């Protein structure tokens with residue numbers, strides 16, 4: 242009996258050109274590159290410039306140069322999210338047609354007031370949990386953003402035939418999503434109660450990160466997502482969207498974060514300094530240490546192949562070693 246060959250591993254690194262790569266982002270880049278190499282897979286780079294107001298001109302090329310200086314070169318030409326709006330709109334149209342996405346006319350202020358009036362917690366990680374005001378129509382307001390419905394009660398579904406996508410959302414609404422992170426282990430979140438109806442297209446016309454990333458990961462055939470641990474909390478929303486759009490769910494591995502001298506995680510928002518690629522091996526050794534890999538000397542190429550061999554043999558390191 243012939244069995245289908247396993248899908249080829251395809252991994253990706255997906256930087257936003259909102260600032261240069263820093264020591265923290267190199268950890269995610271190196272981990273995704275090593276995992277792809279260890280699986281004889283493809284490694285892609287996707288420039289996530291969908292949030293145009295936050296992107297800096299030329300930062301995309303700068304990031305690609307920083308990666309290249311560290312020996313991390315994609316196996317296919319990079320793609321830019323800003324050129325893929327048609328894909329995101331098509332996915333949004335599908336969700337709207339299925340009654341799973343709806344226009345919302347609420348301003349931030351109105352959402353805050355609505356939450357306070359209904360006695361709900363105001364914000365979660367600075368994001369407001371939408372109270373569902375526009376679920377049943379805009380009521381004279383004009384559409385600002387578009388949201389995913391996470392609440393569909395079964396009684397609202399057509400009784401004779403429930404389309405699989407609506408069944409998926411119904412199950413998201415009542416069930417907690419469970420998944421296993423390859424480093425962090427079992428994870429769970431109830432998207433409906435923890436996050437609510439999240440935004441797919443923003444009031445400024447930009448497609449939301451959640452929608453773009455889910456559409457792109459599926460369209461590019463990504464089998465494995467490796468990215469920084471600060472993004473772990475997005476995973477349930479992305480799985481919910483994959484289910485609503487009947488798309489496959491990749492495997493996830495969230496990599497350890499790097500903290501600065503003040504103990505806070507390095508991020509572009511808190512002004513992490515740009516990765517110094519004058520000594521790429523030193524930069525790579527620092528990232529490798531965070532991943533639990535031993536220091537290498539010699540050339541960048543030799544270091545990368547030593548770490549690939551280690552990763553191939555032992556799998557991804559599970560623990561963040563003490564600094």
Ligand code: GLU
Pocket residue numbers: 254255256257289454467468472
């Ligand atoms: N573009 C995101 C960032 O730079 C990463 C998104 C992802 O890997 O899913 O933080």
